[in-house]
Amino acid sequence: MTGIYESFEKEYASLIQGSAKLETLYEGCRWAEGPCWFGDANQLVWSDIPNNRMLRWTPDGHVSEFRSPSNYVNGNTRDREGRLVSCSHGGRNVVRTEHDGSITVLADSYEGKKLNAPNDVVVKSDGTIWFTDPGYGIMSDYEGYKGEFEQAGQYVFCIDPATGDLKVVTDDFIRPNGLAFSPDEKLLYVADSATESTGGERRNIRVFDVGSDNALSNLRDYYTMETGVPDGFRLDTNGNVWTSAPDGVHILTPSGVVLGKILTPDTVANVEFGGPRHNRLFICATQRLMSIYVAANGCARP
Structure with missing residues (x-):
């Protein structure tokens, strides 16, 4: 395969549409992030963090402001x-x-x-809300307001929807970033985007087992990037991970084997499956919102 596709394993061919075009839907962001598909409204909402706004795209090609100012919103679900x-x-x-x-x-x-400055968020089927808190938004005035770290670490938290109680579910990350559950919710994947300039170097996605009581266990490495860092990601219905990367989107098996890549002209921050059949991959790539139809289906959400 050539052009936008880079294949490493034969199984990659079953996940992509070879004739599909990588489309630019919008240009003009400073740092596009947090794509979230609204199936009932047939629209995609995403964040343009440094411009302090959220935008809305509809299939007729129209882009409008969803919220401005947004108070520097990043991840959405x-x-x-x-x-x-x-x-x-x-x-x-x-x-x-x-x-x-x-x-x-x-x-x-x-x-x-x-x-610190919550970054990415996911909601489990039991209503619990899980989010990362690496603090990127207080490190300068570019994506928020420069401020002091008050927490003792950079945690992954869980909110109980019934009580509002907040608890730390893991503290074993330097800069926890994107997170997502496997289709059966028995696994939780969490990216660590730490570099030398942000407190250490980890550059990987790790995975936990999730117990019936939402306790996490058996932490292990899942995927380490050779260059750059992982940011946001999503899973398809077969448990493959579609993760952001400096050169595009990397597609990984549940065991962490890289099947192939979708190459983009700019660094990707996050992705989202959308469209009526959840087979359209929306890509936040620095200044652009892009999309491509694929042969996989993302895990459906409200």
């Missing part, structure tokens, strides 16, 4: 009631947009101290 859940760098919190448009703060502190 939807809960089981279809409400938007977002990580705000500016607010150093996790917020939920209610059906009437009002905003509820779900978490902004832990043990009496401000969160």
Whole structure:
């Protein structure tokens, strides 16, 4: 395969549409992130963090502002009631947009101290809300407001939807970033995007077993990037991981074998499956929102 496709294993051919074109849907972001598909509204919402706004794309090609200012929102997802859940760098919190448009703060502190700057978020089928808190949004005034780290570490948190209680589910990361569950929710994948300039060097995705009580165990390495760092990622219905990378999107088997890549002109921050059949991969690539149809189907969400 040539052009935008780079194949390493024969199984790669079953996941991509060789005739599909990599399309640029929008240009003009400073750092595109947090893509979230709204199936009921037939639209994609994503964050343009340094421009302090969120944008909306619809299949007719129209792009409009979804929220501006956004308080430097980064990662986005939807809960089981279809409400938007977002990580705000500016607010150093996790917020939920209610059906009437009002905003509820779900978490902004832990043990009496401000969160660093929540980054990415996912909601499990039991309603629990899981998010990473690496603090990129307070390291400068570019993606938030420069501030002091108050937490003792960079954690992955879980919010109990019934009580609002916040707990640390793991503290074994330098800069926890993207996260996602396997289709059966028995595995949790978490990216560590640490570099020498941000407190250490890890550059990998690791995976946990998830117990029936949501306790994490058996942490192990899943995939390490040779150059650059992993950021956001999604899984398809067969458990393959489609992860952002400096050169595009890397597609990995559940055991961590790289099947191939979709190459992009700029660094990818995050991806999302969308469209009526969840077979359109939306790609946030630095200044661009891009998309490509694939032969896999993403795990459906509200």
